[in-house]
Amino acid sequence: MSDQTNRQILLAERPKGWPDENTFQMKESPRPSPQEGEVLVRTVYLSVDPYMRGRMNDAKSYVAPFELNQVLTGGVVGQVEESKHPDFQAGDLVTGMMGWQDYSVLKGEELRQVDTRLAPPTTALGVLGMPGLTAYFGLLEIGQPKQGETVVVSGAAGAVGSVVGQIAKLKGCRVVGIAGSPEKIRFLKEELGFDAVINYKTDDVKQALKEACPDGVDIYFDNVGGEISDHVVRRINKYARIVICGQIALYNLDKPDEGPRVQTNLLINSALMKGFIVSDYQDRFKEGLVQLAEWVAQGKIQYRENIVEGLENAPDAFLGLFKGENLGKQLVKVSDIKE
Amino acid sequence: MSDQTNRQILLAERPKGWPDENTFQMKESPRPSPQEGEVLVRTVYLSVDPYMRGRMNDAKSYVAPFELNQVLTGGVVGQVEESKHPDFQAGDLVTGMMGWQDYSVLKGEELRQVDTRLAPPTTALGVLGMPGLTAYFGLLEIGQPKQGETVVVSGAAGAVGSVVGQIAKLKGCRVVGIAGSPEKIRFLKEELGFDAVINYKTDDVKQALKEACPDGVDIYFDNVGGEISDHVVRRINKYARIVICGQIALYNLDKPDEGPRVQTNLLINSALMKGFIVSDYQDRFKEGLVQLAEWVAQGKIQYRENIVEGLENAPDAFLGLFKGENLGKQLVKVSDIKE
Numbered sequence: 305m306s307d308q309t310n311r312q313i314l315l316a317e318r319p320k321g322w323p324d325e326n327t328f329q330m331k332e333s334p335r336p337s338p339q340e341g342e343v344l345v346r347t348v349y350l351s352v353d354p355y356m357r358g359r360m361n362d363a364k365s366y367v368a369p370f371e372l373n374q375v376l377t378g379g380v381v382g383q384v385e386e387s388k389h390p391d392f393q394a395g396d397l398v399t400g401m402m403g404w405q406d407y408s409v410l411k412g413e414e415l416r417q418v419d420t421r422l423a424p425p426t427t428a429l430g431v432l433g434m435p436g437l438t439a440y441f442g443l444l445e446i447g448q449p450k451q452g453e454t455v456v457v458s459g460a461a462g463a464v465g466s467v468v469g470q471i472a473k474l475k476g477c478r479v480v481g482i483a484g485s486p487e488k489i490r491f492l493k494e495e496l497g498f499d500a501v502i503n504y505k506t507d508d509v510k511q512a513l514k515e516a517c518p519d520g521v522d523i524y525f526d527n528v529g530g531e532i533s534d535h536v537v538r539r540i541n542k543y544a545r546i547v548i549c550g551q552i553a554l555y556n557l558d559k560p561d562e563g564p565r566v567q568t569n570l571l572i573n574s575a576l577m578k579g580f581i582v583s584d585y586q587d588r589f590k591e592g593l594v595q596l597a598e599w600v601a602q603g604k605i606q607y608r609e610n611i612v613e614g615l616e617n618a619p620d621a622f623l624g625l626f627k628g629e630n631l632g633k634q635l636v637k638v639s640d641i642k643e
Numbered sequence: 644m645s646d647q648t649n650r651q652i653l654l655a656e657r658p659k660g661w662p663d664e665n666t667f668q669m670k671e672s673p674r675p676s677p678q679e680g681e682v683l684v685r686t687v688y689l690s691v692d693p694y695m696r697g698r699m700n701d702a703k704s705y706v707a708p709f710e711l712n713q714v715l716t717g718g719v720v721g722q723v724e725e726s727k728h729p730d731f732q733a734g735d736l737v738t739g740m741m742g743w744q745d746y747s748v749l750k751g752e753e754l755r756q757v758d759t760r761l762a763p764p765t766t767a768l769g770v771l772g773m774p775g776l777t778a779y780f781g782l783l784e785i786g787q788p789k790q791g792e793t794v795v796v797s798g799a800a801g802a803v804g805s806v807v808g809q810i811a812k813l814k815g816c817r818v819v820g821i822a823g824s825p826e827k828i829r830f831l832k833e834e835l836g837f838d839a840v841i842n843y844k845t846d847d848v849k850q851a852l853k854e855a856c857p858d859g860v861d862i863y864f865d866n867v868g869g870e871i872s873d874h875v876v877r878r879i880n881k882y883a884r885i886v887i888c889g890q891i892a893l894y895n896l897d898k899p900d901e902g903p904r905v906q907t908n909l910l911i912n913s914a915l916m917k918g919f920i921v922s923d924y925q926d927r928f929k930e931g932l933v934q935l936a937e938w939v940a941q942g943k944i945q946y947r948e949n950i951v952e953g954l955e956n957a958p959d960a961f962l963g964l965f966k967g968e969n970l971g972k973q974l975v976k977v978s979d980i981k982e
Contacts, residue, residue, distance in 0.1 A: 530904075548906050549910075561903060562903055565869075565904075568868070568900060570887050571920075574923050576915065577905075579912060581910075
């Protein structure tokens with residue numbers, strides 16, 4: 305890129321079903337300049353996350369829809385190019401919600417400094433960012449894991465799921481992960497120490513769950529929805545908690561999502577099912593980050609990142625999320641950190 | 644009945660779908676006698692409740708199945724005929740889980756005295772018994788109603804639903820009831836003061852809900868399940884609570900219960916859905932009964948009873964629950980209270 309050009313990826317049309325090349329459009333515009341109180345940030349790492357698919361629809365969801373012909377936005381770690389805000393200076397590494405573009409201008413209040421003393425800057429978009437906090441609050445606050453309980457997590461090798469499983473292990477639970485490739489299965493079992501793993505693409509999920517959860521399911525952390533979740537719900541125990549974090553299997557459906565109703569299962573088990581978004585817990589983010597950073601520093605929580613190079617590859621990286629291509633946190637590297 | 648004969652209604656076969664005359668069998672046996680520590684109770688009022696349908700299946704549920712060719716059991720208010728337990732004497736009015744029969748023998752510990760100073764003895768099976776407590780704990784503990792919120796209750800004219808709606812009114816909520824006859828609709832609107840009522844048999848439920856809940860639904864107390872509930876779930880607000888108390892629409896289904904999955908709706912609204920059974924709160928029954936009795940004594944909670952005469956009519960009274968025949972608590976009167 306030229307230092308004076310700002311490449312931007314816009315939402316060109318709202319996808320019906322799966323997004324494709326027509327969904328996105330690359331545009332070039334002049335590099336913006338900060339006004340008083342603002343900061344010019346060069347994008348270093350861009351986060352692509354499943355929830356963004358929902359924002360591409362023009363429908364009520366937990367976050368407002370993206371606007372047509374406007375730049376897409378998501379979590380970014382960037383470097384300050386020029387600051388007109390007293391809290392920031394050129395060279396600082398910062399994070400916030402920014403555009404899928406080379407340069408963003410934000411108010412100082414919309415940014416926070418990235419602390420690289422404990423962990424690399426990419427973790428601000430993963431284990432020490434939104435996905436890590438999602439795992440932390442969803443599992444601990446809604447799931448309420450207790451020693452000896454069985455926790456099933458779907459999307460287990462993803463940025464959220466892999467942290468859920470590791471926290472559950474720290475709490476003394478039996479952890480069963482569901483994922484979709486031999487590489488992910490190996491990672492969960494051998495590197496993260498999950499007690500059992502199920503490859504939903506090759507295993508008979510119903511039978512595999514029965515074997516993996518001989519004492520039933522106390523907590524189900526659901527990142528995927530659909531038929532996989534139907535199987536898990538049928539095996540819940542009395543007083544089970546089902547944490548609805550994502551429904552990635554459904555985000556690209558163009559027909560109504562129908563299946564077995566869960567109500568009778570919840571009724572006969574006095575069980576709970578609860579949806580959430582990480583911002584429900586924003587008053588407590590600091591507490592969560594301190595604990596996660598400690599666990600990461602102690603080596604008790606491991607993380608993986610999958611980094612593709614080049615802003616122009618952000619759409620493909622995003623689409624890869626729904627094809628199950630990423631092991632760990634999916635990032636796009638847009639520029640280098642300058643010393 | 645003869646004083647020496649004990650008529651009993653047995654579970655003759657497990658119903659598939661709707662129970663019918665083959666489900667039940669009347670048998671006569673000799674009147675039993677109490678041993679030391681036991682009490683002989685003559686059945687005065689018998690409670691028929693929807694949850695009993697689940698116990699007729701040979702399947703895991705929140706209470707153990709009824710056994711084939713054994714007497715059915717349920718809540719009873721009876722009168723002590725003979726006591727070999729120090730806490731009871733002949734003539735006492737007592738309540739407990741007893742058989743669908745003229746006489747039951749129980750241990751003293753399985754009985755409690757019915758206090759008739761505040762309310763008639765039938766209330767021990769209704770507003771001051773299991774249904775009242777179900778409404779109280781389900782609404783207050785899971786629903787957590789707040790002033791100004793909109794509460795929708797299905798099965799609104801039943802023993803549980805009618806109490807739910809009245810407690811919600813006491814908590815300052817807008818209350819919308821769903822029921823199935825003009826008589827029930829009139830009762831809820833004119834006598835209990837519900838803000839809006841929907842007749843699911845004659846109204847367009849989707850449109851009627853839209854009109855009755857202009858600000859969406861904060862709490863849904865679900866006694867019925869099925870399509871009615873699908874419509875309500877589509878209208879929930881952020882942080883809504885859905886209390887799964889019963890699924891009467893489904894109890895007699897002989898095919899899988901399928902419909903729109905609720906997970907996405909729970910996710911985008913950070914909403915909760917929780918099943919329960921009243922015994923989850925048994926440590927706090929006394930607290931609930933004290934409060935309910937106070938509200939009843941103050942005229943703040945009204946109740947209706949629908950009483951049929953004769954043990955032999957218990958099966959029909961039970962089947963009537965699923966046809967929506969009862970307004971308020973359905974009871975069977977088996978004998979008279981003796982002075």
